[in-house]
Amino acid sequence: MSLPILDKVLTPAVPIPAAAAPLPVPVSVWTALFGPPRLAADELRGLQELARVRSLCSGACAFKRGDPADTLVAVLEGTVGLGSHASGSATAPAMPGQGGQFQLERAIHGPQWLDNSSAWLEKGRTQDAQALMPARLLELPVSGMRVLLNRHPVMSERLLQCLAQSVQNLTGAAHDLMAKDAQKRLATWLLQRSPASGEEVALRERKRELAAQLAITPETLSRLLRQLMSAGLIEVRGYSIKLLNLAALQSLAQG
Amino acid sequence: MSLPILDKVLTPAVPIPAAAAPLPVPVSVWTALFGPPRLAADELRGLQELARVRSLCSGACAFKRGDPADTLVAVLEGTVGLGSHASGSATAPAMPGQGGQFQLERAIHGPQWLDNSSAWLEKGRTQDAQALMPARLLELPVSGMRVLLNRHPVMSERLLQCLAQSVQNLTGAAHDLMAKDAQKRLATWLLQRSPASGEEVALRERKRELAAQLAITPETLSRLLRQLMSAGLIEVRGYSIKLLNLAALQSLAQG
DNA sequence: CGAACCCTTGATACGCTTCAACAAGAGTGG
DNA sequence: CCACTCTTGTTGAAGCGTATCAAGGGTTCG
Known part of the structure; x- marks a missing residue:
């Protein structure tokens, strides 16, 4: 439930001459x-x-x-x-x-x-x-x-x-990549993307893309999320991740 | 034999005022x-x-x-x-x-x-x-x-x-770091440092520093060098490495 | 319905690290 | 000179962390 809105828009195939696009960039x-x-x-x-x-x-x-x-x-x-x-x-x-x-x-x-x-x-x-x-x-x-x-x-x-x-x-x-293992990188990523006083993170990408960013396989990401979840640090529901224990995540990310 | 000249020079401890150094930079x-x-x-x-x-x-x-x-x-x-x-x-x-x-x-x-x-x-x-x-x-x-x-x-x-x-x-x-294993990174490094038409590479650094650059442990580096050596691709003598088979190294580095 | 995705879970394999022991210089002081 | 120590590199055995392969469930779409 609550997937990110991806792959919805089909290519509009607008036949604009490609060179002269007069629409101003905001x-x-x-x-x-x-x-x-x-x-x-x-x-x-x-x-x-x-x-x-x-x-x-x-x-x-x-x-x-x-x-x-x-x-x-x-x-x-x-x-x-x-x-x-x-x-x-x-x-x-x-x-x-x-x-x-x-x-x-x-x-x-x-x-x-x-x-x-x-x-x-x-x-x-x-x-x-x-x-x-x-x-x-x-x-x-x-x-x-x-x-x-x-x-x-x-x-x-x-x-x-x-x-x-x-x-x-x-x-x-x-x-x-050199100093942290996959779990630490994931924790770092979650904290970086968390709202400042942070609780809930909505994934804007497919999980396999997140895995690619963390330089791990989708399988490993799935296991790590489960691991953090059963440790009580996060709560995963589809593409929404709730951070339950910021302090623990922080010490995990930096230690 | 033929170690790189390191750690030889002791700190000269020159009492220069540190701010006004008039010696021109070449x-x-x-x-x-x-x-x-x-x-x-x-x-x-x-x-x-x-x-x-x-x-x-x-x-x-x-x-x-x-x-x-x-x-x-x-x-x-x-x-x-x-x-x-x-x-x-x-x-x-x-x-x-x-x-x-x-x-x-x-x-x-x-x-x-x-x-x-x-x-x-x-x-x-x-x-x-x-x-x-x-x-x-x-x-x-x-x-x-x-x-x-x-x-x-x-x-x-x-x-x-x-x-x-x-x-x-x-x-x-x-x-x-993401796509290559240690052996490929080592091969890449050797080729990068080889003289253009390349045969001999003289290490300017300790092997443990080379290992750090490759993001592996010194032990692994040692094993990899031995491995490449017994495969006939290189010849290691102290801090001097001779590349014997550039083509094979290249295919190893990129494959 | 079946096809094509995506994510998950399990079993297994491999790469690399870790720990420990050891050999070979280099520097030091008796 | 030798014994001592410190450092560097090497080698082996054991273990952890991820990848890989295979299978299954959940959607969405034609």
């Missing part, structure tokens, strides 16, 4: 991407002019490893998975999505950067990205961004901060 | 930090004025988690370990180095950034850093850097590229 999105202090009006104008929106239907590929990376990419709406294609067979399996089996590593929701690092380097993309549900992408050509950054040094620092935050997040993720 | 260092196209003369001057050098003796702490982060930090010479202090006892063990046991996660050599991300965010450092041998640190106050970046937009993009590269590296590391 300011809230830019704020989500560049950080809370709202950008100046002319900075927003500049970004608005550069921005290109691309719609993806569920399972569609956003970019592949090795693709030339000449744009910063963000997810406007929906969810896009970052990971690697396990190159099923070299010839052509070609079922619904695309190539071989997709090995999910990280899921990017709502308004958030998908890849703001590849474009600054000579090399192409280093990962595959695939829509996990119908999604809209925001693309900013790096050549245009260079011009914009020269004109607005403030925005430069904003981007620097975005990348710095990415570095911090990834460092934390790597640390967790 | 240009090669700046190039190593900011990327190959050499910086312009006045950019170098600006950096030179900001730069502060700090000497660390072996085991000394560069910074601790939670410290206020108001400088970009790079390692000039020597090696500094990034990781976390496993808070041995809350009171005071206080033996040679500092607090409790240090859990190494990543080792930073020679001229290379140690932490160029924390300073751009409000929060403090998110990791501990400790000299693994006598080392010299380069510190750039972020407040001064902001001024410098406003004056030289080109340098802004350079820094952006540095951070983007960090993101790529960390993403790769996380991917390896």
Whole structure:
């Protein structure tokens, strides 16, 4: 009961010419991407002019490893998975999505950067990205961004901060993978997502996607949830998890 | 035989006033930090004025988690370990180095950034850093850097590229941790460090540090090396490893 | 209804860690 | 010089943590 509303919307298949999308990107999105202090009006104008929106239907590929990376990419709406294609067979399996089996590593929701690092380097993309549900992408050509950054040094620092935050997040993720076992990572994840004074967590994703984020199999996640539940720390009901003992979870996550 | 020259130099204990170090940082260092196209003369001057050098003796702490982060930090010479202090006892063990046991996660050599991300965010450092041998640190106050970046937009993009590269590296590391087993990671590491047409690799670090980088125990590393050796892929003699079969290693690393 | 999902549960297998013991230098002091 | 200790790397045996494989139940949808 109470599943997250996923896979409901079928691909609208709108025949928009793809290049000239005149619908403006809301300011809230830019704020989500560049950080809370709202950008100046002319900075927003500049970004608005550069921005290109691309719609993806569920399972569609956003970019592949090795693709030339000449744009910063963000997810406007929906969810896009970052990971690697396990190159099923070299010839052509070609079922619904695309190539071989997709090995999910990280899921990017709502308004958030998908890849703001590849474009600054000579090399192409280093990962595959695939829509996990119908999604809209925001693309900013790096050549245009260079011009914009020269004109607005403030925005430069904003981007620097975005990348710095990415570095911090990834460092934390790597640390967790090296130092914590699956149970600790799960506890950490639950606490991070809990409402501040926190009691109830509603999963926005499938459990198998959560498992992928924690770098474990769905089976192990199921067992861990049961384990925490029978220890009285949480209460699981479908896609809603109630945290019963924050203190114990915290000591479990950090110990 | 042929150990790397480590732990040889005793702390010189030079009583330099620490703040005013007039010895100029060589240009090669700046190039190593900011990327190959050499910086312009006045950019170098600006950096030179900001730069502060700090000497660390072996085991000394560069910074601790939670410290206020108001400088970009790079390692000039020597090696500094990034990781976390496993808070041995809350009171005071206080033996040679500092607090409790240090859990190494990543080792930073020679001229290379140690932490160029924390300073751009409000929060403090998110990791501990400790000299693994006598080392010299380069510190750039972020407040001064902001001024410098406003004056030289080109340098802004350079820094952006540095951070983007960090993101790529960390993403790769996380991917390896999630998708590859220890043997694959070792093979990957050996190939990355091999000379281009590659045959011989001289370890610059202790094997236990290599193990830490690969996120395995020294025991496992030893077993893996023996395994690869008896498979005829490499030849280990002390701290020198000869790669005998690049093709096989490559297929092992990627498969 | 059957098909296609998703999640769960159990049995088993494998990778890696942990603990303990030991060999081989390097530094130290008698 | 030797005995002593400290450190590093190696090897073996035992055990934990997850993955893997297989089976079954619950939905949703055609």
